[in-house]
Amino acid sequence: MRKIAFVNEKGGTGKTTLVVNVGSYLALKKKKQVLLIDLDPQGQVGKSLGINVREQPVTILELMTKPDLPLKEAILPTKIENLKIIAANKNLADFFITAATLPDRNLLLRNRLKELRGFDYVIIDSPPSMGLFTLNALVACDEVIVPVALTYLSLDGCAEIVETVDLVRSRLSPLTDNLQISMFVATFWRNTLLAEAIHGKLKEHFKERVAKTVIGYSVKIDEAQSHGQTIWEFDPASKGALMIGSLAEEIYRKK
Numbered sequence: 001m002r003k004i005a006f007v008n009e010k011g012g013t014g015k016t017t018l019v020v021n022v023g024s025y026l027a028l029k030k031k032k033q034v035l036l037i038d039l040d041p042q043g044q045v046g047k048s049l050g051i052n053v054r055e056q057p058v059t060i061l062e063l064m065t066k067p068d069l070p071l072k073e074a075i076l077p078t079k080i081e082n083l084k085i086i087a088a089n090k091n092l093a094d095f096f097i098t099a100a101t102l103p104d105r106n107l108l109l110r111n112r113l114k115e116l117r118g119f120d121y122v123i124i125d126s127p128p129s130m131g132l133f134t135l136n137a138l139v140a141c142d143e144v145i146v147p148v149a150l151t152y153l154s155l156d157g158c159a160e161i162v163e164t165v166d167l168v169r170s171r172l173s174p175l176t177d178n179l180q181i182s183m184f185v186a187t188f189w190r191n192t193l194l195a196e197a198i199h200g201k202l203k204e205h206f207k208e209r210v211a212k213t214v215i216g217y218s219v220k221i222d223e224a225q226s227h228g229q230t231i232w233e234f235d236p237a238s239k240g241a242l243m244i245g246s247l248a249e250e251i252y253r254k255k
């Protein structure tokens with residue numbers, strides 16, 4: 001079972017979009033059993049799949065804070081075959097209050113996932129901050145994928161993520177000995193000198209860990225989300241679908 005977290009403390013770099021569309025690609029096209037986990041109180045993984053996250057009685061919050069709750073109660077079906085989700089909603093913000101007193105509060109998700117069986121991929125979405133949720137995501141996964149929007153300040157953010165991952169790996173060794181950043185993905189690519197220069201720097205620093213696929217702007221991706229659909233349902237022949245499909249193939253081939 002591969003456990004992959006999409007992480008970047010910068011907001012709006014394409015984390016949720018890639019979690020939903022890469023996850024659904026692996027489920028639909030590769031017939032893999034995929035579980036998406038939303039660790040962001042914005043709840044946008046569920047929303048992008050047309051799920052009313054506000055009305056879910058059992059979400060990631062209950063899963064992490066109620067050790068007696070059976071794991072399977074938190075796993076919801078989606079309209080896509082082979083794709084399941086553990087949703088989040090804004091109640092997840094209460095986690096800080098509940099978890100403040102819990103021992104091992106960075107290990108809550110990891111500990112719950114020990115019971116998980118029957119999935120080929122667990123793909124975790126994280127919020128745009130390096131707090132308790134992102135730490136839980138890092139400790140629970142083996143692979144980190146960093147979507148990087150090609151803007152001037154993005155390289156700064158990458159250096160910080162590398163430091164954080166190194167810190168988590170050393171502080172929580174041996175639990176996190178397998179944790180690694182497997183991929184940096186350039187997103188919001190534009191045909192400009194600045195975007196090209198930033199992409200060049202990314203490749204210079206992170207070499208073969210930079211995905212060959214570059215994700216450019218495609219309005220169809222945005223439109224699909226507004227309809228609560230994946231790009232595979234909304235417009236599978238669009239440029240956006242081709243780009244994300246190519247990235248999903250790269251991720252699939254990694255192991």
Ligand SMILES: Nc1ncnc2c1ncn2[C@@H]1O[C@H](COP(=O)(O)OP(=O)(O)OP(=O)(O)O)[C@@H](O)[C@H]1O
Pocket residue numbers: 010011012013014015016017018040042044126127128188215216217218219221222225240
């Ligand atoms: N390739 C793309 N083309 C066009 N729009 C995109 C693309 N990728 C993402 N978007 C849009 O950009 C916005 C931000 O993307 P997304 O929500 O995936 O980023 P995020 O990193 O998860 O943000 P946050 O940090 O707030 O969780 C969304 O409205 C999404 O629909």
Ligand SMILES: [Mg+2]
Pocket residue numbers: 015016017040044125126127
């Ligand atoms: Mg997001």
